[in-house]
Amino acid sequence: MKLFVFIFVAIFFLQAPILAIAQEVVHPEPAARISRPDAPTAQNTTNNLGQNSGAIQELYPDRETQNQPPAQQTAPAPGPEQPVTLSAAIKENGAIVPNGLIWRVFDTKTDETGQLALLFRSEEANPSLSLPPGEYVVHASYGRAQSSDALSVVVGPNFKTIILDAGALRLKSAVSNQVDIPSQQLKFDIFAEGSEGDQVPVVLNINDSELIYLNAGIYQVVSRWGNENATVKADIRVEPGQITEATLFHNAAQVSFSLVSNIGGEAIADVDWQVQNMDGQTLYTHLGAFPSAILAVGDYVVFAQSGDQVYNREFQVQAGLPVNIEVLTSVY
Template identity: 40%
Template sequence: MTGAGIRQMQVIRVFAIALCLIGVTLSPLRAEEVLAPPVKPDNLNAPQADAAPPVLGDLLGGNAVPGSSTPVVPYAPAITPDAGMPDQGTESPVYMVARLSDDGPALTQGVTWRVYRPALNQNGRLELVATARGGDADFRLPPGEYFVHTAYGYAGRTSRISVRNGLTSQTVVLNAGGIKLDAQFSGNQPIRTGRLVFDIYEREYNSRGERKVVASNIKPGDIVRLNADTYHIVSRYGAVNATVRADIRVEPGKLTEATVFHNAARVTLKLVNQPGGEAIANTNWSVLTPGGDTVVEGTGAFPAFVLASGEYQVIARNEDKLYSREFEVKTAAHGEVEVLTSSLLKQ
């Protein structure tokens, strides 16, 4: 072929290439046709492994990429490189339930939960990391070891839990019950006057020969929640010497009702010039046992005391003069004790 023929063929080839380039520019392919193979009409919702990743705004909004018929895969959390699972943060869910006994129902109210780290802080105390009140408890805790104190009234238990990745659930059996206390006069007569309260002690003595107070100033009819055990109960009627003691057993998951009986009465003291006369003010009083031991002292025209049944001597002091009388207290026989000024004691 001559030189002229060769140049003619090169011109024709360049022209053909130019036409091809012009055709690509005028008829662009859509992005999905470049990045993924054609999708069959009956499989439009199937996720495509080779699809181009959508932009952030589409991931949050859940919309398709503009100009594309390929659906966007819903957003999923990033994959952690070590576990191969969605990264849900450094905390794990912890669910806890409390029961009074093994076969008792779950408590739905009145429970206090406190979660502590097992290591002591700089103040020498366990660090409180979470609390909850009500029935069951739902915490979010970093994996690790913890102490959990579960309190229900005066009942309580401390348990240890190990929190791992994923849900941790635990049931705490408190092994506790309740006690409801009341008091009457001997003979089943109700007590309607005077202050009546109960103190609850541990049954055993400590190294100092004392019982530890569990609960004090409990009113009649109040329900006290306690760990299952035997307790020493002291009923105090008034503030002097009318006390009754008893040992009562609390069973797990049960309410124990107990009534104690008092032999006592409320007396009002008066210094008068004659029986039924007007009380003399500014009088000091001392109530003594028959042996001379002081039971109680008071000041005023009408001091009132609840005293245990028995015999007593009362001494009234007014204007440096002493007056005396012996009297007896009978169960539930409330009344006045008059001291006559004619009972002047010789000094």
């Protein structure tokens, strides 16, 4: 069963401190990793990652430190401590991130577990700390966007700015420009290409319109409408310093069923329902009078068992508004 997928992508550029919609429409490069012949296309407009980002989640929290207060520093190696101030920018020559950061500073020597020793952790935007002169590793995370760099501490004040090279992604889905999908019926998954060419999960079960911060790059996005087979995929490029808003269009519809003795009649209760595709794969089961499934475009067979009698009907799903399929008992 072939699905034809279309996505609408709006990109918003960072020009602090307010969000302003630019007028230019941009067509980005086509996604390189879509394997299906019906690869999606994207239409872009632009606006900005504002200076006030909302609360975000940490991708890789330290198990031993996630319950610590916002800033905590372990005892550094002996020596005269020097002041260090940290900051992070969205991109090269970009705005400084005002909140939502998690900082870690590591020694370059491993601890007893074989890991780099964690010396400092903070959730402040511009934390200050003291370290003896020497070499360290500083790591900043901003949602799912992360960056690490070497930190050389010398005698005197030290300032380090990490370039996150980060953008953000907000996802939506619809059937068409005229038919929206209820947000509670949607979930999204984001994948990145792994070192062996496989798709590695970045974040799963994202809600509709949730803002996700990511390192710049190309990601595979999967939109799941309902729990049956209404799924579409698209590769979407996240640019540094920009919010990309993408709408994926499903070729599917919400289908309800009723077992009736005549057309337009009252639905019979206590019916055991089963929906199969034409290959015999069961996609949906339900016990009750008013089942409802979300199905991709295609041909199906519905079975309705009432008592010892089983009724069935073939039907076709077309993308669009919700439809009701009546299964008649009178034809048997």
